[in-house]
Every structure is written in structure tokens, then in C-alpha cells.
Amino acid sequence: MSDPKIEGYQLKPGFKGMAADTGSDQTMFKGVHWGKAMMWIFLLSDTFVFSCFLISYMKGRGSTPVEWPNASEVFGLHVFGVDVPLLLIAIMTFVLITSSGTMALAVKYGYEKNRKMCGWLILATAIGGLTFVGMQAFEWTKLIHEGVRPWENPFGAAQFGSFFFMITGFHGTHVSIGVIFLFIYAYKTFAGHYDEGKRGWFTTMKGDYVEIEILGLYWHFVDLVWVFIFAFFYLW
Amino acid sequence: MEETKKKQPEQTTTHKIGIYLWIWGLLFVLSFFSYMVDWYQFQGMLRWSLILVFMFLKAGLIMAFFMHLFWERYALVNVLLWPMTAIACFIFLMVAEFKYTLFTRLLYFFVGG
Numbered sequence: 001m002s003d004p005k006i007e008g009y010q011l012k013p014g015f016k017g018m019a020a021d022t023g024s025d026q027t028m029f030k031g032v033h034w035g036k037a038m039m040w041i042f043l044l045s046d047t048f049v050f051s052c053f054l055i056s057y058m059k060g061r062g063s064t065p066v067e068w069p070n071a072s073e074v075f076g077l078h079v080f081g082v083d084v085p086l087l088l089i090a091i092m093t094f095v096l097i098t099s100s101g102t103m104a105l106a107v108k109y110g111y112e113k114n115r116k117m118c119g120w121l122i123l124a125t126a127i128g129g130l131t132f133v134g135m136q137a138f139e140w141t142k143l144i145h146e147g148v149r150p151w152e153n154p155f156g157a158a159q160f161g162s163f164f165f166m167i168t169g170f171h172g173t174h175v176s177i178g179v180i181f182l183f184i185y186a187y188k189t190f191a192g193h194y195d196e197g198k199r200g201w202f203t204t205m206k207g208d209y210v211e212i213e214i215l216g217l218y219w220h221f222v223d224l225v226w227v228f229i230f231a232f233f234y235l236w
Numbered sequence: 237m238e239e240t241k242k243k244q245p246e247q248t249t250t251h252k253i254g255i256y257l258w259i260w261g262l263l264f265v266l267s268f269f270s271y272m273v274d275w276y277q278f279q280g281m282l283r284w285s286l287i288l289v290f291m292f293l294k295a296g297l298i299m300a301f302f303m304h305l306f307w308e309r310y311a312l313v314n315v316l317l318w319p320m321t322a323i324a325c326f327i328f329l330m331v332a333e334f335k336y337t338l339f340t341r342l343l344y345f346f347v348g349g
Contacts, residue, residue, distance in 0.1 A: 021310075040312065
């Protein structure tokens with residue numbers, strides 16, 4: 001541990017370590033960068049936001065006596081003369097997982113101070129995210145043309161549209177914000193801000209590759225939320 | 237560059253690339269399986285349990301390895317995971333609620349007050 005705040009502190013493993021860390025009368029998250037701890041706490045609050053959306057979707061879907069639209073058909077695509085169920089959603093899922101993998105590797109190469117590799121992988125992640133948002137825009141356009149609105153749709157229960165646009169829209173917003181930051185961080189990595197310790201905007205914090213991990217946490221969270229949306233909204 | 241490398245060798249907490257590639261591969265396989273649940277149109281309890289199993293496996297792998305929770309100290313891990321029990325409680329409350337709402341709707345729409 002190189003954290004000067006905890007120098008001389010004996011780190012213990014497991015729950016005993018947790019009790020000791022919590023009651024140590026100094027920083028609680030030993031060896032964790034404050035930015036990383038704050039990102040985790042933001043993600044925890046975001047978890048609650050998405051949970052509320054998904055739980056209200058469960059409540060809405062469970063309490064309507066009208067039949068729920070069949071997601072398998074609604075989100076199916078007609079390609080090469082064949083109807084493939086959920087095709088676009090499956091591709092979107094694979095694109096997002098691919099970008100999550102490149103992000104994990106970017107964090108790894110960042111900590112190894114491999115500037116070029118880290119930068120290219122962040123760029124690949126950004127392009128993956130952009131592809132995802134593009135496909136989501138295509139999906140929205142298709143459904144809107146088919147007459148899906150927040151208050152009605154031709155497939156079944158009227159609540160379907162409002163939950164669909166709210167949940168995927170909120171997730172898509174997260175992806176879009178992530179993509180913007182990925183491009184900024186790709187630039188900062190290539191420019192060597194994390195090697196030189198150049199300060200960022202609105203902060204006195206010196207540039208460090210830990211920022212890549214913090215960005216990575218956000219990006220993996222976006223992927224994590226999609227895992228739940230994919231399961232509950234598209235497959236259920 | 238060389239200077240910084242020598243100065244702070246202990247700061248690099250990296251893991252072997254193999255672990256990331258393994259998790260990445262597993263995520264692809266699990267996503268493929270969950271897509272197959274829809275492809276083969278499994279229904280009922282089989283469908284729901286398979287969806288949940290693949291979902292929790294994927295979520296667990298992402299959090300444990302991609303988000304490094306497996307390597308974090310318990311002080312952080314427990315702060316993050318215990319609040320999830322509140323969400324579980326909320327889900328149970330709302331399940332009871334939607335069943336009651338559905339019951340009253342069916343009663344008033346089809347049977348009549």
C-alpha cells in the first residue's frame with residue numbers, strides 16, 4: 001500500500017479487517033482512492049434509481065388484467081426473409097459486453113502505465129458504446145413507427161410503452177454520458193495526462209491512471225444495468 | 237516514463253490478462269445461453285429460473301472481476317452489498333401490492349362492485 005494516509009496501519013483480512021477498518025479512527029476505505037469510493041457511492045444511489053424503475057415495471061405489468069405484449073415478437077427483426085426473435089437486442093447485448101471487456105483491459109493496461117494500449121482500448125469501448133446507442137435509436141424509431149407510445153401501443157397492455165421508453169431511455173442516457181466521458185478520457189490518455197500527473201478541470205487532483213478505473217466502474221455499471229433490463233424487460 | 241516506473245512500483249495493482257479474458261468469454265457464453273432461453277421459447281418456471289440464474293451469474297461476474305469487488309476489502313464490499321437487501325424487501329412488498337391490485341381490478345372490472 002502506498003497510501004500515506006494509512007501508513008503504519010496493520011491491514012487485517014476478512015470481517016475482522018472490516019471491523020478494524022471501520023473503527024480505525026481514520027479513513028475507512030483503506031487504500032481506496034477517494035474518487036473511487038465516491039463513484040461507488042454514486043453507483044449505489046443509481047442502483048436504487050434503476051431498481052425503482054424496474055420494480056415499478058414489475059408492479060405495472062403484474063397488476064394489469066390486459067395481456068402484456070410479447071417482447072420476443074415486438075423486438076424481433078425480419079432479416080433475409082426470416083423472423084428472428086430479439087435479434088437486435090441480442091446484438092446490443094453482445095456489443096455492450098464487448099465494450100465492457102475492452103474497458104476492463106483498459107483499466108489493466110492503465111495500471112501497467114501502458115499509455116497506447118490503454119488509450120486504444122478506451123477508444124474501442126467508446127465506439128462500442130456509440131454502436132449501442134445507435135442501435136437503440138434504431139429500435140426506438142422502429143417502435144415509434146409501429147405506433148408504440150407511452151400511453152398506447154398496438155400489441156397489448158398500454159403501460160408497456162411508458163415503461164419501455166422510461167427504462168431504456170434512462171439507460172441509454174447513461175450510455176451516452178459514458179460515451180462522452182470515454183472520448184474525453186481517451187484523449188487525456190493519449191495526451192499523457194495520467195503519465196505527467198496533469199490536473200483535470202474543476203479539480204486539484206493530479207492526473208492518475210486510477211481515473212481510468214473510476215470511469216471503468218461507471219461503464220461496467222451501465223453494462224450491469226443492461227443485464228437486468230435484458231432479463232426482466234426483454235426475456236421475461 | 238522510466239523514472240515514474242521506478243518510483244512507484246507498488247502502486248500497480250494489476251491482475252493477469254487471463255482472468256479478464258476468461259470472464260469476458262464466460263459473459264459471452266452466459267449471454268448466448270440467456271438468448272437461447274428465448275430462442276427455444278421455454279415457458280413457465282423453467283424460463284423464469286433460467287433467466288434469473290444467467291442474470292445473477294452475469295451480474296456477479298461483472299461485479300466481482302470487472303469491477304474488482306473480489307479484490308476489494310470487506311469494508312467497501314459490505315457497504316455496497318448490504319443496501320441491496322432493502323431492494324429485496326421493496327420487491328417483496330410490491331409483489332404483494334400488485335397481486336392485490338390485480339385482484340381488485342378483476343373483481344371490479346369483471347365481477348362488478
